[in-house]
Each structure stands twice: as C-alpha cells, then as structure tokens.
Amino acid sequence: MKVSTDRRLRLAGGIAASMGLAGFLAGGFLVLVLATGAGLPLGESLSDRYIRGVVLFTLEQAALSTLLSVLSAVPLAIALHRARFPGRRAILRLFLLPQALPVLVGALAIVAVWGRNGVVSDALAMAGLARLDVYGLSGILLAHVFFNLPLAARLMVAALDEVPAESWKLAGQLAFSPTTTFRLIEWPAIRQVLPAAASLVFMLCATSFTIVLVLGGGPSATTLEVAIYQSLRYDFDPGRAVVLSLLQIVLTALLVMAANRLGGDAVASFGLGGRTKRYDRTGALLKLADGAVLALGLLFIASPFVAVVIAGLKADLTRLLTEEAVIDAALTSLWVALSAGLVALLLSLPILAAIEALASSERRSGSRLARQSRRALEVTASLVLVVPPVVVGAGWFLGLRQVTSVFAAAPYVVVLTNAAMAVPFVVRILGPALATGHRRSEKLADSLGLAGLSRFQIVDWPAIRRPMGLAYALAVAISLGDLGAVALFGNREFTTLPYLLLQRMGSYRTEDAAGLALLLGLLCLTLITSSESATKLRHGSGR
Amino acid sequence: MSAVPALELIEATIHRPSWTVTADLSVAPGEWLALIGPSGAGKSTLIDMVAGFLPLASGALRIAGQDVTNAPPAERPLSIVFQDDNLFPHLSVFKNVALGLAPNRRVTRSEREAIERGLAAVGLGGKAERLPRELSGGERQRAALARAFLRRRPLLLLDEPFASLGPALRREMLSVLSEVRRGFSDPPLTIVMVTHHPEDAAGHADRVAFIEAGRIGAVGPTSQMLGETAPEAVRRYLGLDDRQDRDLERPERESS
Incomplete structure (x- = not known):
C-alpha cells in the first residue's frame, strides 16, 4: 500500500465515522420533523408562559450556579496554591473526584448532607433553628456548586502553576505583600482562565438534567432538559417536546459558540500542581485564613462522599447484592457500559486518524481545505455537547414510535447515545497523544513508506497505547453513571443501575437507594482512579 | 582587602x-x-x-x-536579574521598575523622579509607559537592570x-x-x-x-583564568587545549 492510499483510507474512515455519529445524533429528529411536517406549534409555544418560565429558569439557575462556583473557587484556588502542607496533592486529587462521581449519586449525597433529614438540618434543629429545604433552586445550586467548584478551582490552580518561576522569585525578592502578590501575579493569572472556567461551568449547568430531575421541584424549578423528559414521559405532548428540544439545541449551540470564543480549550489544562515554588512571607493571620478557606472547601467537597458511604453502609447490602432486580440491573449496566465504551473508541479512533491525516497535509501544503475539514471533524466529535442525551433520546423516542416498539429498540439507542456522550472525552484524551506521536515520526514514516497496518503499529499504536486505558475507562464510567439517555427508555425489561436507583428513590425506598448509590459510586470511582494511575497521564504545565 | x-x-x-x-x-x-x-x-x-x-x-x-x-x-x-521574565507583562515599564522601590504602595514624587532618572541612565528615557511586549529583548533587560540599580542593594x-x-x-x-x-x-x-x-x-x-x-x-583573576595559564579543566571547557593536544599527540604516535 502506498502512503497516499493510506492517507485516503484514513480520511474515508474518519468521514464515515463522523457521519455515522452525526447521523445518529440528528437522525431521530430528522425522522420526527419530517413526520410532523409543518404542523409544529412553534410560534404558539414560544409565547407559552410555561415554556418561557422554563427557559428563564434554565438560564437563571445556570447563571447563579456559575457565579457561586467561580467566585468561591478564587479564594480556594489561591489558598491551595499558596499554602504548603502535607496532603496538598491529596486535596487536589480529591477535587477530581466529583467529576468521576455519577451525577445521580452526587445529587443523592447532597440530599443526605443538606436535605431535610440531613446532617446540617439535624444540627440546625438542635440549635432550635428551622430545617433546610433542599428541593428547588437552593438544592440545584448546592449540587451544581459541589460538582463545579472543584473543577473551577483546579483550572485556576493550573493557571497559577503556569506563572513563570521568575515571577514568584521576584515577588519574594522584592518583598511583595499578599495583596501585591494577588494584584500583580495571582489575579492576572486567574483572570486569564476566568472566562473559560465560567463558560464551561455555565454550559454544564445549563444542560444539567439529573440534578434538576432529582432536586428540582414542580414547574417553577424545571430546566429545558427536564421539561423535555416530562413532556414525553408524563404528559405525552410530542409537539411540546419537539419545541423544547429545538430551544435546547439553539441555546446550547449559542453557549458552545460563546464558550469557544471566550475560553478555547479550558478542559485540557489540568495540572496536579505542586511544582511551583513560592517565597511569600505569610503572616499568622493569613495562614489562619488560608487554613479556614481550605477546611471549609474540603468539608464542602468531602462531606457528600462521606454521606454516601455512611448512608450506603446502613442499607442491607447483602440483600441488595442478592436481589434479582439489582443483579439484572447491574448486568444490564455492565454490558451497556462496556459496549458503549467500545463503540466510543471505534468512533473516535477513525475520526482522530483522519484529523491527523488532515493535519499532516496541512503541514505539508498549508492547504486551507485541509484545515477546514479538520475543524469540521473536530466539531462533529463534540456535537453531542450541542445535542444533549435527553434531546437525542427524545428524537429517537418519537421517531422510532412511528415504525417500531420504542422499548424494543431501547438498549441500542442507550448504548449509542452513551457512546456519543463519551466521544468528546475520548478524543480529548487520545487526540494530543496521537498528535505528538505523528509530529515526531511522520516524516520518518513517510520517507520509509510506512502504510496500512504497519503504519498503525509503528506510528499510531505506541502513541495511544497508554492513554487508551484511561479513555476506555472514562467512557465506560460515563455510561455507567448516566441517567439522561436511559431516563426516557428505561422499562421493566431494560433497567440500568442508575434507573433502578431513581425508581427506588421514587418509591421512597431510601435505604435501597443509598445502598445502590454507594455501589454505583464506588464502581465508577474505582474504575476511573485506578485506570488514571495505571496510565500515569501527567497533564504537565505546557512550558 | x-x-x-x-x-x-x-x-x-x-x-x-x-x-x-x-x-x-x-x-x-x-x-x-x-x-x-x-x-x-x-x-x-x-x-x-x-x-x-x-x-x-x-x-x-x-x-x-x-x-x-x-x-x-x-x-x-541584594538584587537579582534573571535571563527571562523579569518584567510583569501586564505592567508598564515604569510600574515594573517602581516595584523595586515600592512593591506594596504608590511611589512618592521623589521616587518617581528617581525612577525616571534610572530609566534614562539605562537608555529607556521616554519608554516608561510602554508595555514589556512593546520593547525589544535588550530593552526589557535594561528595564530589569534599572530596577535592580534603583534598589541600591x-x-x-x-x-x-x-x-x-x-x-x-x-x-x-x-x-x-x-x-x-x-x-x-x-x-x-x-x-x-x-x-x-x-x-x-x-x-x-x-x-x-x-x-x-x-x-x-x-577561582582566580580573570586574565589568569581565561588565558594560557588557566587550569586544565577550564582550558578543556574553553576549548583552548585542542591545538596543543594535537601537537603533543603527534610526536607520541610517530614514535610508537
């Protein structure tokens, strides 16, 4: 095989995979829109007070969540970066965990800590004060801050790690006070990632489904995604579901564009920190303040994890583990997640190979067409960010209804949706590794005429071998913890662990729910942390 | 001494x-x-x-x-000047130099004059309000030197x-x-x-x-350390030995 043939094959594979992905994401909708035709009650719905309220609430809760997460991340990041103490790295690692925790489990944990019968309410009641009500806006905000505060803080710590060592040396040498250090070094560094952090958090909160489903209450605290789900599952109003879905797509598309403009690739920079050496002179008062900020942050992030463990251990775990429904759900979850992970890899690899082939012809000829096609492939890979799982599900739910039994097709739709959800993450993990490998050995491979399988074995495989495990584990964990895709399609024959957990919560079998949450949370955390440390993927500072 | x-x-x-x-x-x-x-x-x-x-x-x-x-x-x-990144990129030359005198407060009028004299002394008069990225590499190092000098350490x-x-x-x-x-x-x-x-x-x-x-x-006086009388290790580092090595080696090889 010639090198040029190899390149053409890679391109063809990537285009096929991305068309498959795009087709799946948009397909259900296309079927639907074609079937409904011009009969969409679009204008009518836009003036509908309920829909307007939902849109407003979606934006309002996302804005407030972003404000709270990002504002509290600033002092936390500064304290984390300034304070030197044993266990600092452990805290930074802990801040990774909320991202690995299934959202449903996190929502449950928030209830356990902050809910009516939670630890905080108990303490308040003992002090003679009113118990907290976690359902509604306040609960949604708490949960969003729990998931996103650590994310924002880590982005900021990474930005502080990027500050050149000379700046910290100068600060020490010129005797900067803490305020001067903040004004001249810390704030400028943090300000650079602020737009990226804020837009990322806003995006995640505006498309949040599970948290709002569990903690939102009634029409006054419903986001677009939950409204789509409710209009199909409870009211069965397809017209409204379509309008809501279109609104959601337009909204997220706008958000993604704004985020790209503001922040670029924020997610890629995740330092574990700790390499920067600082020479500030911190007085006793400042040390105390840092300690207090860190203790509060730690308490806020760690308490839900502790609550999950305590509540879960109270459940009758042996009974749960031998219960037929649980075993069935676990097996279903397992095969769904393993296949979704596999499909995600099978979709991502050809896309990445094509991206690299285009990047290489771009390097050789500076071709604009190559650059635009590469961008198009990259956009397709993260298309699922614009078309959230619930919307994809709604499309296929309504589309398939016309031709077959929705529930017969359920497992396939869920596997494919979960795979599509994982593709952006897989691409993000494998992409940089593959790009580095190609830049290093591409000229050599071309001059040797490496093509086909041997090119894959010698150039591609060594580059992606190590991060591959992490990418697969992450894809599997995303699917294991997902509720968005399965929420519409779950039924008696097709029940995954998160779906079962939601059912048990719905029927007030709180102990069962707590036990299942512990099992599910443990499964996902072990999966991700073990594969991450096995991969030893060090996202270093880029300098 | x-x-x-x-x-x-x-x-x-x-x-x-x-x-x-x-x-x-x-x-x-x-x-x-x-x-x-x-x-x-x-x-x-x-x-x-x-x-x-x-x-x-x-x-x-x-x-x-x-x-x-x-x-x-x-x-x-003491004062120190590094190879790079001596200046904060978002501060003007003047403010960067002022950090040497008053890192945590505003400069007084007499300090302002001293900074201007210091900038003029290193040839940066009139460039006080520039940002580091608007200067050449040499000018940036001059600004760093000006700051070091002003500190009078x-x-x-x-x-x-x-x-x-x-x-x-x-x-x-x-x-x-x-x-x-x-x-x-x-x-x-x-x-x-x-x-x-x-x-x-x-x-x-x-x-x-x-x-x-x-x-x-x-350690030694510059003329001694860098000249013909330099210790052997220094000569090797400076590459002074090359010719003599060859001169010395040739007769040996011929004799063997």
Whole structure:
C-alpha cells in the first residue's frame, strides 16, 4: 500500500465515522420533523408562559450556579496554591473526584448532607433553628456548586502553576505583600482562565438534567432538559417536546459558540500542581485564613462522599447484592457500559486518524481545505455537547414510535447515545497523544513508506497505547453513571443501575437507594482512579 | 582587602537525590565575579542559593558580614536579574521598575523622579509607559537592570541576563552595567554574574570562578583564568587545549 492510499483510507474512515455519529445524533429528529411536517406549534409555544418560565429558569439557575462556583473557587484556588502542607496533592486529587462521581449519586449525597433529614438540618434543629429545604433552586445550586467548584478551582490552580518561576522569585525578592502578590501575579493569572472556567461551568449547568430531575421541584424549578423528559414521559405532548428540544439545541449551540470564543480549550489544562515554588512571607493571620478557606472547601467537597458511604453502609447490602432486580440491573449496566465504551473508541479512533491525516497535509501544503475539514471533524466529535442525551433520546423516542416498539429498540439507542456522550472525552484524551506521536515520526514514516497496518503499529499504536486505558475507562464510567439517555427508555425489561436507583428513590425506598448509590459510586470511582494511575497521564504545565 | 567580604559562602551545600552543589567562596566589596562552567554544573543553583530561593542543607552564607543563611529572599540585601521574565507583562515599564522601590504602595514624587532618572541612565528615557511586549529583548533587560540599580542593594546577582541577546547588544549591556556600577560608592556594588560567554567575563570581571559538577573547580583573576595559564579543566571547557593536544599527540604516535 502506498502512503497516499493510506492517507485516503484514513480520511474515508474518519468521514464515515463522523457521519455515522452525526447521523445518529440528528437522525431521530430528522425522522420526527419530517413526520410532523409543518404542523409544529412553534410560534404558539414560544409565547407559552410555561415554556418561557422554563427557559428563564434554565438560564437563571445556570447563571447563579456559575457565579457561586467561580467566585468561591478564587479564594480556594489561591489558598491551595499558596499554602504548603502535607496532603496538598491529596486535596487536589480529591477535587477530581466529583467529576468521576455519577451525577445521580452526587445529587443523592447532597440530599443526605443538606436535605431535610440531613446532617446540617439535624444540627440546625438542635440549635432550635428551622430545617433546610433542599428541593428547588437552593438544592440545584448546592449540587451544581459541589460538582463545579472543584473543577473551577483546579483550572485556576493550573493557571497559577503556569506563572513563570521568575515571577514568584521576584515577588519574594522584592518583598511583595499578599495583596501585591494577588494584584500583580495571582489575579492576572486567574483572570486569564476566568472566562473559560465560567463558560464551561455555565454550559454544564445549563444542560444539567439529573440534578434538576432529582432536586428540582414542580414547574417553577424545571430546566429545558427536564421539561423535555416530562413532556414525553408524563404528559405525552410530542409537539411540546419537539419545541423544547429545538430551544435546547439553539441555546446550547449559542453557549458552545460563546464558550469557544471566550475560553478555547479550558478542559485540557489540568495540572496536579505542586511544582511551583513560592517565597511569600505569610503572616499568622493569613495562614489562619488560608487554613479556614481550605477546611471549609474540603468539608464542602468531602462531606457528600462521606454521606454516601455512611448512608450506603446502613442499607442491607447483602440483600441488595442478592436481589434479582439489582443483579439484572447491574448486568444490564455492565454490558451497556462496556459496549458503549467500545463503540466510543471505534468512533473516535477513525475520526482522530483522519484529523491527523488532515493535519499532516496541512503541514505539508498549508492547504486551507485541509484545515477546514479538520475543524469540521473536530466539531462533529463534540456535537453531542450541542445535542444533549435527553434531546437525542427524545428524537429517537418519537421517531422510532412511528415504525417500531420504542422499548424494543431501547438498549441500542442507550448504548449509542452513551457512546456519543463519551466521544468528546475520548478524543480529548487520545487526540494530543496521537498528535505528538505523528509530529515526531511522520516524516520518518513517510520517507520509509510506512502504510496500512504497519503504519498503525509503528506510528499510531505506541502513541495511544497508554492513554487508551484511561479513555476506555472514562467512557465506560460515563455510561455507567448516566441517567439522561436511559431516563426516557428505561422499562421493566431494560433497567440500568442508575434507573433502578431513581425508581427506588421514587418509591421512597431510601435505604435501597443509598445502598445502590454507594455501589454505583464506588464502581465508577474505582474504575476511573485506578485506570488514571495505571496510565500515569501527567497533564504537565505546557512550558 | 581587609574589609568585610561582600559575600561569603562557607561550605554552603544543597542536596538533591541526583546531585549536590557545594560552594566555598568569598567575594570582596566592589568586586565583579563571573561564574562560568558547563550547563548543569550548578551556576544558577549557586545564584538561587545566595538569593535565598533554595534553602541550604548545611553550611553558612554571609552578606556584608551579616549571617543570612536562614533569611527569606526579601530580607537579603541584594538584587537579582534573571535571563527571562523579569518584567510583569501586564505592567508598564515604569510600574515594573517602581516595584523595586515600592512593591506594596504608590511611589512618592521623589521616587518617581528617581525612577525616571534610572530609566534614562539605562537608555529607556521616554519608554516608561510602554508595555514589556512593546520593547525589544535588550530593552526589557535594561528595564530589569534599572530596577535592580534603583534598589541600591550592595550585591547584584545576574543569572545570565544577557544570554538571549546578540554579541553587540551584550557588549552594550555590559558597558551600561559598568557605567552604572561606577555610581555606587559607599558601599561599592558587588556583582556576581553567571555567563556562558567567557568574553563577557574577559572585558569586565575582576575574577572568574569555574563551576564543575556542583563544585567551584577553580577561582582566580580573570586574565589568569581565561588565558594560557588557566587550569586544565577550564582550558578543556574553553576549548583552548585542542591545538596543543594535537601537537603533543603527534610526536607520541610517530614514535610508537
């Protein structure tokens, strides 16, 4: 095989995979829109007070969540970066965990800590004060801050790690006070990632489904995604579901564009920190303040994890583990997640190979067409960010209804949706590794005429071998913890662990729910942390 | 030279798992000492040691007779100029230089005048309001030097500040340096300068210290250290031995 043939094959594979992905994401909708035709009650719905309220609430809760997460991340990041103490790295690692925790489990944990019968309410009641009500806006905000505060803080710590060592040396040498250090070094560094952090958090909160489903209450605290789900599952109003879905797509598309403009690739920079050496002179008062900020942050992030463990251990775990429904759900979850992970890899690899082939012809000829096609492939890979799982599900739910039994097709739709959800993450993990490998050995491979399988074995495989495990584990964990895709399609024959957990919560079998949450949370955390440390993927500072 | 040394390192040592740097050194007030040696030998580590960025594992460090072994960087009577990133990119040249006098407050009127004089002295008059990115590499280092001079600290550490400049610019910077140095009288300005260019040392330094494998291999007057009488290790580093080696080797080979 010639090198040029190899390149053409890679391109063809990537285009096929991305068309498959795009087709799946948009397909259900296309079927639907074609079937409904011009009969969409679009204008009518836009003036509908309920829909307007939902849109407003979606934006309002996302804005407030972003404000709270990002504002509290600033002092936390500064304290984390300034304070030197044993266990600092452990805290930074802990801040990774909320991202690995299934959202449903996190929502449950928030209830356990902050809910009516939670630890905080108990303490308040003992002090003679009113118990907290976690359902509604306040609960949604708490949960969003729990998931996103650590994310924002880590982005900021990474930005502080990027500050050149000379700046910290100068600060020490010129005797900067803490305020001067903040004004001249810390704030400028943090300000650079602020737009990226804020837009990322806003995006995640505006498309949040599970948290709002569990903690939102009634029409006054419903986001677009939950409204789509409710209009199909409870009211069965397809017209409204379509309008809501279109609104959601337009909204997220706008958000993604704004985020790209503001922040670029924020997610890629995740330092574990700790390499920067600082020479500030911190007085006793400042040390105390840092300690207090860190203790509060730690308490806020760690308490839900502790609550999950305590509540879960109270459940009758042996009974749960031998219960037929649980075993069935676990097996279903397992095969769904393993296949979704596999499909995600099978979709991502050809896309990445094509991206690299285009990047290489771009390097050789500076071709604009190559650059635009590469961008198009990259956009397709993260298309699922614009078309959230619930919307994809709604499309296929309504589309398939016309031709077959929705529930017969359920497992396939869920596997494919979960795979599509994982593709952006897989691409993000494998992409940089593959790009580095190609830049290093591409000229050599071309001059040797490496093509086909041997090119894959010698150039591609060594580059992606190590991060591959992490990418697969992450894809599997995303699917294991997902509720968005399965929420519409779950039924008696097709029940995954998160779906079962939601059912048990719905029927007030709180102990069962707590036990299942512990099992599910443990499964996902072990999966991700073990594969991450096995991969030893060090996202270093880029300098 | 009966005066108290401007800088004294007494078996000052830093350990790391894979290397150790130990230095025993005395620098007289007003002296200009050049540190030369292969990369990775420990020249910059030595500077970091003196500046207080790396705490000593053992030994002692005195500046003008005062023990500063455990003093934090801000409390050591010295200034330092690095190879890069001496200026904060978002502050004007003026503000960057002002940090040397008043890092934590506004400058007074007399300080403002001093800064303007300092900028003029290094040839940056009229460029006070520029941002670092609007300056050339040489101008940025001039600004860093201006800040160091304004602090009037008796000891100046230079960690290869001219390494990224071309030969002509480097010569120019060195003459700016010796010009301003003359303005320091009581106490005189002592300079410790790391350089990769022996010719920088040749024109200006009083003494040269050769650092090799974490130790000061040899110290001596510049003319001796860089000339024909240099110790063997220094000659090897400078590449002075090449011709003589060949001259010496040839007869041996012929005889064998």
